[in-house]
Amino acid sequence: MGNSGCGGALRSVFHAVGVAVGDDDRDVEDIVNTVVDTARTGRIGDGKIWVMPLHTVQRVRPVADP
Template sequence: MKKIEAIIRPEMQNAVKSGLEAVGVVGLTIHEVQGRGAQKGLEFVNRAGKFRVDLLPKTLISIVVPDEEVDKVIDAIVQNARTGEPGDGKIFVMPAERAIRIRTGEEGDQAI
């Protein structure tokens, strides 16, 4: 099993969620977060001068899937989150050692 965490633009959340459903992923957790990447936020200029917003709103999607589904999940996220502009986000893949469904006690792939 792998845990996939995707940090995406908030406005792409519904598209990514639909793309994941299309490949059979329905279980996910979504968090509203703030962060920044290499661009270090955004700089704006107004009448009062320049100011920088260094933490931007982002959406963090967490999914645990069997090993054989990792590539199709990543493809679904990339296809539905990409705008081609800086700030599209990142995807991280980590091992998930164990999963247990609390209601039934099922473990492993059956629990996800």
């Protein structure tokens, strides 16, 4: 087996979690603060939060659904 570029050993394993939230602009600060307060562990790698405009939402359904 060759070196995979990880210094010969994988020193840590992490799990990533993705959450998507769509809401009114007026709620953004409260939502971000809630996520930060809930997700913070105090360790490096706690994560990042992106706040982006949501212009359109399109539902995808099977053809048979009414």
